[in-house]
Amino acid sequence: MFDPVCPSPLVPFRVGDKWAALILRCLQDGPRRFSELKVPLRGVTAKSLTQSLRRLERDGFVVREEYEGAERRVEYALTPLGLGLLGPLDAACEWTREHWDELIDAREAGLSGAADL
Amino acid sequence: MFDPVCPSPLVPFRVGDKWAALILRCLQDGPRRFSELKVPLRGVTAKSLTQSLRRLERDGFVVREEYEGAERRVEYALTPLGLGLLGPLDAACEWTREHWDELIDAREAGLSGAADL
DNA sequence: AGGGCTGGTTTCCGATCGGATACCGCCTTA
DNA sequence: TAAGGCGGTATCCGATCGGAAACCAGCCCT
DSSP: OOOTTSOGGGOOEEESSTTHHHHHHHHTTSOEEHHHHHTTSTTOOHHHHHHHHHHHHHTTSEEEEEEOSSSOEEEEEEOHHHHHHHHHHHHHHHHHHHTHHHHHHHHHHHHTTOOOO | OOOTTSOGGGOOEEESSTTHHHHHHHHTTSOEEHHHHHTTSTTOOHHHHHHHHHHHHHTTSEEEEEEOSSSOEEEEEEOHHHHHHHHHHHHHHHHHHHTHHHHHHHHHHHHTTOOOO
């Protein structure tokens, strides 16, 4: 999941910061713990993950719930607002999948003669 | 159009860089000249505009056409791919409009107690 | 000859982004 | 008592983003 070799920088859409969209996807099937998020989000550092989660929380897309008990347990879950965000996000993802070949071709064509950028 | 006082940083979606989405919108009703883009995109500097346009061109969303003649004339137009991009973009915009109040409320609530970020 | 418009480029700079690394308190288990 | 997992923080750093300002060539008009 979320292979770092995947050329996702090609995707023309973004939701929030670098990891936000992936976090939302990870949470769409239910709450996840901090460490359960780190696994699928390959390569994310604790700092970046915390930062993204704090922002998603501040913006009302995610709630942080700390359970008290013997073992420490913190779970993150989507709010209704965050769940709704998945709609347009899915639309964008689907469009990207449908036009993937065109995106690749266009960029490769546009790349010849534009070394930098 | 595109009032700088508009709190658009609240919008959770992004397409490309800061000006890309606005440029696409400006082009949706037909080609526009460089200087015709600068007007509605209030506050954009020539550098930023050029940069965004070059990227959009490289990625195959926009074409640059230079007309020869007495007066200098350069026009930018959407490609079919760029036109298609407006679909999911519109979906995202509409979602944002529908949930605007929730977005505001959520951020205001989330802001109390989170000074920075 | 000078000034203006068009479509940029160049340089500089501060702000932000995000990775690397080290460290932390708390709790459980061996 | 030490080791290890959990859920982070703190600090540093290089890369990128994007605005400000200056400058430019080519062409027009006066």
